[in-house]
Amino acid sequence: MPKAVSILFGALFTIAIAYAMGRVFLQRLRIKLTREEELIFGFVAGAPLLSLLLFCLASVHLIYDGVLFVIGLGVLGYAWNQKAFTFSGERLPALPRLWRWTFWPVYAVFAVVCAIYAMAPEWSPDGSSYHLGVLAHYYRAHGFVKLQSNMYANLSQGVEMLYLNAWAYGRHSAAALVHCAFLLTLPLLILRYGQRMAMPAAGAAAALFTFLSPVVMVDGASAYIDIAVVCVLFAVFYLCEIEAPPLFIGLLAGYCYAMKYTAFLAVVYVVIRFALRRRWKDIAIFAVPAAVMILPWVVRNWMWFGNPFSPLFNAWFPNPWVHISFEQDYQRMMRNYTGLTSYLQLPMELTVRGQILGGFLGPLFLLTPLALLSLRQPAARRALAAAALFALPYAANVGTRFLIPALPFVAFALAAGLPRVVLPVLVLAHALLSFPDVPARYADTYAWRISSIPLRQALRIQSEDSWLSYKWPPYRVARLIEAKTKPGDVVFSFSSIPESYTTREIRASFQSAPNEELRDYLLVALISDFQPNELSAFQFPRQSLTALRAVQTANPKPSSDDSRDMWSIAEFRVMDQGRELPRADQWRLTARPNPWGVQKAFDNWPVTRWRSWQWSQPGMFVEIDFGKPTMVDAVHLEGSTDQYSVRLKIQGRDEAGAWKDLAAEPKKSGLPPALGLRRAAIEEFKRAGVTHLLITQDDFLWDDYGRNASLWGIREVGVSDITHLYKLE
Numbered sequence: 001m002p003k004a005v006s007i008l009f010g011a012l013f014t015i016a017i018a019y020a021m022g023r024v025f026l027q028r029l030r031i032k033l034t035r036e037e038e039l040i041f042g043f044v045a046g047a048p049l050l051s052l053l054l055f056c057l058a059s060v061h062l063i064y065d066g067v068l069f070v071i072g073l074g075v076l077g078y079a080w081n082q083k084a085f086t087f088s089g090e091r092l093p094a095l096p097r098l099w100r101w102t103f104w105p106v107y108a109v110f111a112v113v114c115a116i117y118a119m120a121p122e123w124s125p126d127g128s129s130y131h132l133g134v135l136a137h138y139y140r141a142h143g144f145v146k147l148q149s150n151m152y153a154n155l156s157q158g159v160e161m162l163y164l165n166a167w168a169y170g171r172h173s174a175a176a177l178v179h180c181a182f183l184l185t186l187p188l189l190i191l192r193y194g195q196r197m198a199m200p201a202a203g204a205a206a207a208l209f210t211f212l213s214p215v216v217m218v219d220g221a222s223a224y225i226d227i228a229v230v231c232v233l234f235a236v237f238y239l240c241e242i243e244a245p246p247l248f249i250g251l252l253a254g255y256c257y258a259m260k261y262t263a264f265l266a267v268v269y270v271v272i273r274f275a276l277r278r279r280w281k282d283i284a285i286f287a288v289p290a291a292v293m294i295l296p297w298v299v300r301n302w303m304w305f306g307n308p309f310s311p312l313f314n315a316w317f318p319n320p321w322v323h324i325s326f327e328q329d330y331q332r333m334m335r336n337y338t339g340l341t342s343y344l345q346l347p348m349e350l351t352v353r354g355q356i357l358g359g360f361l362g363p364l365f366l367l368t369p370l371a372l373l374s375l376r377q378p379a380a381r382r383a384l385a386a387a388a389l390f391a392l393p394y395a396a397n398v399g400t401r402f403l404i405p406a407l408p409f410v411a412f413a414l415a416a417g418l419p420r421v422v423l424p425v426l427v428l429a430h431a432l433l434s435f436p437d438v439p440a441r442y443a444d445t446y447a448w449r450i451s452s453i454p455l456r457q458a459l460r461i462q463s464e465d466s467w468l469s470y471k472w473p474p475y476r477v478a479r480l481i482e483a484k485t486k487p488g489d490v491v492f493s494f495s496s497i498p499e500s501y502t503t504r505e506i507r508a509s510f511q512s513a514p515n516e517e518l519r520d521y522l523l524v525a526l527i528s529d530f531q532p533n534e535l536s537a538f539q540f541p542r543q544s545l546t547a548l549r550a551v552q553t554a555n556p557k558p559s560s561d562d563s564r565d566m567w568s569i570a571e572f573r574v575m576d577q578g579r580e581l582p583r584a585d586q587w588r589l590t591a592r593p594n595p596w597g598v599q600k601a602f603d604n605w606p607v608t609r610w611r612s613w614q615w616s617q618p619g620m621f622v623e624i625d626f627g628k629p630t631m632v633d634a635v636h637l638e639g640s641t642d643q644y645s646v647r648l649k650i651q652g653r654d655e656a657g658a659w660k661d662l663a664a665e666p667k668k669s670g671l672p673p674a675l676g677l678r679r680a681a682i683e684e685f686k687r688a689g690v691t692h693l694l695i696t697q698d699d700f701l702w703d704d705y706g707r708n709a710s711l712w713g714i715r716e717v718g719v720s721d722i723t724h725l726y727k728l729e
Contacts, residue, residue, distance in 0.1 A: 003170075003460040007119055010170030011177030014050070014162055015043065017072045020079035021053075022046025027084045031245055035087045036195075040188050043181065044235045045248065047162060047228075048255035048293055054161040055296050061143030065168050072165070092195040099204040102424050103191065106208055106431050110217065111184050113436065117450050118180035118221040119458035122172035123472045123498070127223030132172055133499030133506075135160045139167055140503065146304050149507045149515055151311035151322050154304075156297040158258030159225040172500060173458075175223045182228040183220025187211040189231065190408050193238050197379045205415035205423040210408045212427075212434045214449040215359030215400050221450065229259045230405045236266045237386050237409070240273050241379075246286035253286070254293030261312065262393040263405070267294075269389055315614075320596035323513045323613035325566060334397035343398075350400055354439075354447030359400040361407070363442070364430045367418075371410055374417030383409040383416075468501075476720045477694070478502045484718040484725055485692055491725075492518055492685065493694035507690065513613065514688065517597070521684045524607050525677040526701050529642040532570035532606050532674060536666035538650045542633035547653040548574060549623035550637060553664075554647040556616060565645045567620055568611040569601040574624065575634035586627030592620060606674035607681050609640070616646055629655050635663070638671060678712045682728055690728065697722040 022045035026038065033041060053071070057063055079085065095103065122128050130152035137145055137153075147153035163175035170177075187207035194203010210216060220227035232252050239249045253270050256263035267290055274283045302308040307317035314324045339356040340349070346357075347366065354360030374380035387409035394402050415423055432438060437451040457467045468475040478501035481491055489504050492515070496508040509519035524530045550572065556563040574581045583602055591598040593614045601610035601622060612620055635650050649664040685693075693714060695705050705712060705726060714726040 003464070004119070004458070007170035007173045007177065010166040010168065010174030011181070013072055013169065014166040014174070014178050015181050017075050017165070018046035018050045018162065019043045020046065020076050020084065021049040023084040024079050024082060025049060025248075025251075027082065029245055029248055031248060032090075033088060034090045034092045034192075036092050036192050038088055040185060040192060041235070043185055044189075044232060044252065047182075047232070048158065048251055048258070050165070051158045051161040051255065051258065052293065052296070054164055058138055058143040058161070058164070059296075061141070063139060063142045063164065063168075068165055068168050092192060093198070093200070095191075095195065095200050095204065098424060099200060102427060103204045103208065106427065107187060107211070110212060110431070110434075113450065113453055114180055114183055114217050114221040115177065116453055116455055116458045117218070118176040119173050120454040121457055121464040121468050122176050122223050122500075123468060123475065124222035124224060125496075127176065128172070128474075128498035128500050129496045130499065131160055131223050131225065132163065132167070132175055135164045135167060135175075136500045136503075137505075138164060144300070148321055148512060149505065150511045151326075152511065154301055154307075154310035154322070156258045156261060158255055158293070158297075159228045159260075163223065172223060176221065179223060179225070179228055180221050182231040183211070183216070186220075186227060186231040186234065186408065189234050189238060190412065193234075193241070194412070196238075196242060199377075199379060199416060201420045201423055202380075202412060202415040205427055206408065206412035208427045209364060209411035209415060209430060212430050213361045213365070213407065214434050214439055214443075214447075215354070215361060216404060216407065217434070218359065218448055218450050219401055219404065224401075225259055226401050226404050229256065229263045230408065232256055232259065233263060233266055233390060233405055234408050236270060237383075240270060241382070246274070246279075246282040247289055250286035250289035251293065254290030257290075257294045258297055261309065264294075265389055265392065269386060318593060319513075321513050323516055324593060325613045325615060326510065326513070326516065328615055329564075331396060334399070335395075337398060340398070346398065350403065352442060353444045354400065354449070355444030357398060357400040359448040360439075360443055361400065361403070362430055362434055364426060364433070365410075367414060367426075368410055371413035371417055374413045377416055380413040380416040383412045387413070472498075473721045473723075474498050475501055477723045480718050480720040480723070480725055481506075481692075481694070489691040490689050491692040491694050492690045494519065494699045495696065497694070506694075516613070518685060518688060518690065520609070520611070521607050521681040523700070524609070524640075525681045526704060527642075528673075530640050531677065532609070532638045532640060533671050534639055534641055535669050535671050536637045536639065536648065537669070538635045538637070538648075538663035538666045540633060540650065540652075540662040542576070542631060543652070544629040544655060545626070545632050545652040546629055546655060546657075547623060547625045548632065548635060548662075549621045549651050549659075550635065551649050551651055552612075552616060552620040552646055553618050553649055554616060554645050555618045556645045563615055563645075565616040565643050566612050566614070567616055567643055567646045568609045569622055569637055569639050570606065570609040571604065571636075571638040572601040572610075572622060572624070573636040573638070574630075574632055575636055576631050577633060580636075581630065581632070584627070588625040588627065589623070590625075591622045598622060605680065607677050607684060616643070621651075637666070678708060682713045686728055692717075692728065693726040695724045695726065697724075 019042045022042040025045050134153045162178050166174035166178045190207035191203045194200050236252050249270055253266040256266035298308040301310045305321045306319040311322040314322050314327050337356050349357045351361050351365045352363055387406040391406035436453055439449055456462045474497055478498050481504055482502045485504050491504055492507045494509045499506045507515045509515050552567050589598045593612055597610050600608040650662045651659050652662045653659050695702050713729045715729055716724055717727045718725040
């Protein structure tokens with residue numbers, strides 16, 4: 001079938017299945033809703049049910065086009081047979097005429113713009129790389145696969161499960177259109193909430209304030225998940241306000257976690273609301289469906305990665321798949337965007353400029369402080385309280401889209417606090433300033449937004465391949481990989497690429513602990529400070545010991561650069577009377593942290609090293625249990641000079657089992673440079689199953705790979721713009 005038709009079918013079929021499941025659920029629950037609310041909550045209630053169904057199918061590897069199609073038809077037929085699509089006779093109070101003539105035309109125009117953008121080829125960074133890249137792996141495998149090389153696969157993927165159904169028919173754009181369905185639902189939720197609260201003007205204005213925000217539109221029209229999350233968050237708030245059954249609220253609140261970890265605050269919000277009213281029985285009822293939505297993701301991660309909340313909380317649940325240092329560095333980086341030198345920049349960056357923080361809310365939200373004028377109204381006070389709670393994760397990541405969960409609540413309070421006469425004027429001004437591409441007149445050039453209406457591309461009058469090849473260099477890289485590698489090949493890259501546009505496994509250097517270790521091999525070969533060029537010799541009286549350990553003792557100040565040092569050991573050699581003791585089979589090696597990599601300090605291979613993969617702390621150790629009393633008088637540690645704050649001592653365990661300090665001041669000396677590090681690094685890559693390297697001219701010492709290809713043992717097989725693809729020989 002024509003591509004445009006398959007895209008529309010994939011999206012609409014998925015939305016229809018969710019809506020049907022939701023209407024059946026509402027029918028069984030017998031919740032009293034108006035006709036307008038049934039239309040909206042049918043989709044919102046069905047989304048978690050469909051997501052859970054697809055999770056179950058993926059768990060047993062039944063993700064086949066035929067299976068999905070038959071189940072979808074079955075759901076629609078069952079809902080029709082049960083007369084689940086019959087609407088209630090009760091209606092919400094009519095929208096005032098002024099707002100009927102303001103809201104619906106503006107909403108319709110921007111809904112069409114967003115739908116066209118969503119239907120056009122997908123080229124959002126996160127959407128094309130991991131949101132769709134991971135589910136593409138699932139689709140090809142007909143279900144879940146343990147992707148140890150991509151930590152993003154460990155996140156809860158409640159929205160991506162919906163995308164999986166749409167992907168089967170329309171691939172990227174069908175998934176984006178499913179997200180767009182949440183975008184179009186959100187303002188309707190806000191509108192109907194305002195009508196329910198007898199505040200129709202505030203509801204209509206807040207709906208458009210939120211919907212027309214440039215970052216909301218472009219996010220919601222891409223294969224991201226943020227707008228789906230905020231849509232369900234607002235639905236939870238709405239249901240609490242109208243005192244809906246706790247079973248329904250629990251389903252949606254649990255789904256919030258299944259969509260995105262930080263949206264777990266929906267559960268917190270509901271528990272607080274119920275607790276304040278001493279609704280203890282309702283909390284117990286609420287907890288059941290919430291747990292049903294949450295536990296599948298928790299259990300999967302516990303079974304596969306030893307961390308129920310992977311890729312977070314790795315210090316609590318240490319594992320070999322995500323390093324603690326990655327989480328530490330990531331948290332630090334997300335609070336310090338490049339170009340953001342002062343938090344005083346935030347108001348203008350968030351509302352008008354948008355380049356540094358990845359999008360902007362629109363100049364209208366410079367009026368946000370005026371939302372405090374609404375505090376005299378109970379509904380607005382509750383909205384602001386919800387906004388404060390749902391904005392808490394913003395402290396961990398100051399990107400603009402991480403404020404979106406609080407946006408509809410702030411918008412409602414703002415609209416409630418302003419004189420009604422100014423609201424239509426503000427809506428129209430906001431619409432004008434947000435229409436493609438009016439923001440080019442005031443926002444930063446590269447601020448993320450909908451800058452055009454790609455109708456020809458949406459209808460595939462211009463093909464997806466033609467448009468993306470012309471417009472987007474990362475797509476050309478993905479196609480290069482697809483053309484120059486074979487099925488089953490594995491490509492290592494320092495940075496991420498739009499993985500959903502290739503069927504090859506991409507191992508981006510930062511996306512897992514094993515990938516970070518591969519990156520380290522390359523850097524050891526290139527950077528002298530990373531190489532084993534220093535010997536620390538610890539001498540002590542000869543004695544019989546059952547175990548030895550090297551202990552890190554320094555405690556750097558948290559605010560200093562040294563606080564980010566990582567301890568490493570290239571080789572740990574145990575000596576007796578000038579002779580290295582051979583490494584015996586009965587030796588038992590361990591380390592804290594990172595016990596999984598300890599063997600690298602005992603392998604006599606210069607390109608590998610044990611690293612703590614956690615910022616330096618006192619008490620870290622690498623330990624050898626000899627398995628029997630052994631005579632020892634020295635320890636030689638070979639290491640690199642890139643660990644400036646590390647201070648070590650050697651401890652030994654005597655035959656009575658007591659640990660004691662043996663030496664704290666090593667004699668340091670240089671070591672001759674190790675040879676053949678480039679080829680040794682490539683050998684490690686081959687052992688890990690990697691077949692190709694992807695190097696861009698933005699990578700560190702990128703030209704060394706081409707100039708010294710024979711030393712590395714690689715051969716260039718393709719080039720795209722500034723990106724070079726090398727095959728490991």
